[in-house]
Amino acid sequence: MIDIHISEDSLSIPACIDWVMSPQCGGIDVFIGTVRNATKGRQVLRLEFEAYQKMALKEMRKIAEQALEKWPVEKVLIHHRTGVLQVGEVPVVIAVAAAHRAAAFEACRYIIDTLKQTVPIWKKEFFEDGEVWVAAHP
């Protein structure tokens, strides 16, 4: 089972975990991304995430389907937030439930690593003295 979601509203981590829990699954791995207060030594004030929503949902679903093919996992949840996020807020939650933990860990790691490479979502960092689209320039 797959649950994919992009939203301007804050993500509910307990709701994400409840969704993946099931009596057949003994191991759940959850990755939570949070907004750090600094990047490369520079203080970050806030972030802004923008998504090409239709394509991003499609790419997130592809990754979830790949995870279900590659590993014996039962449930895969990928939620991403857009809009302005303050330090400490949560832009992404990935939760994977499997009968056994190895598959849950590996699939969860695969999903976040692949999401960061392929899903059309962009992050802008706001500093005291300016703002920058992450990874845009060499």
Added chain:
Amino acid sequence: MIDIHISEDSLSIPACIDWVMSPQCGGIDVFIGTVRNATKGRQVLRLEFEAYQKMALKEMRKIAEQALEKWPVEKVLIHHRTGVLQVGEVPVVIAVAAAHRAAAFEACRYIIDTLKQTVPIWKKEFFEDGEVWVAAHP
């Protein structure tokens, strides 16, 4: 920072996650063990966990300290429950926060793998027709 806990009371996953969150950390990995409804094809009714509490806390702390030495992680939480647990309940929560996700994933995986090898906690499975201490016999 380390938070180690063994308790007869149910574990609060949101409280565990709140504890590891911090503005310096961008990546949190959480492992949640749950009681499965079956093992090797046999239906499980419930589990019972027993701990050599004093030594278990000491071994859990050692593992957390090893994780902090081996990886650049900031916060490590290991909570384990004892007593009778029904299917779907949560015997163990491990949460690791790090500046970057790779360390959080690797440390979390190391902690649960090592916990299962060294921490003196024992699990008894109850079936329709009997009960068994897991791993006791070849």
Added chain:
Amino acid sequence: MKVNVLAFGIAKDIFGSSCIEVELSSAATVESLRAVLEEQHPRLKQLTSYMVAVNDEYAEAGETIEQRDEVAIIPPVSGG
């Protein structure tokens, strides 16, 4: 033919808009679209890289573009 091109992230800043209209020959490909855009918006060439999506899918250089396709410029992604 005129094709609408969606822009996100820094591409939106470069184009000054989240959607621009581009005049392309009828046998246009992703490659020829890139050439036209880079001619009109040279700052695109300063990006680490950028991809083109056609109808919500990443498109290869040789893929053709039809008038009604949904075309989007995908600068380096940075979600998560």
Added chain:
Amino acid sequence: MKVNVLAFGIAKDIFGSSCIEVELSSAATVESLRAVLEEQHPRLKQLTSYMVAVNDEYAEAGETIEQRDEVAIIPPVSGG
């Protein structure tokens, strides 16, 4: 000397108690404790394995046991 030995999990079932008293020579080691216990409770030998902890730490076979040590039998662990 008499030493109290704590038992957990299946060891508790084998001993019929969570704590038994064992008579050991004054120069006892973990190894000699194991021999005495296996003599008195042969079912211990059927376990996959078991460890001995002395004062909350896993103990090697040659480690000596003093009268006031906290000694525990650790059958294969299965937490998590």
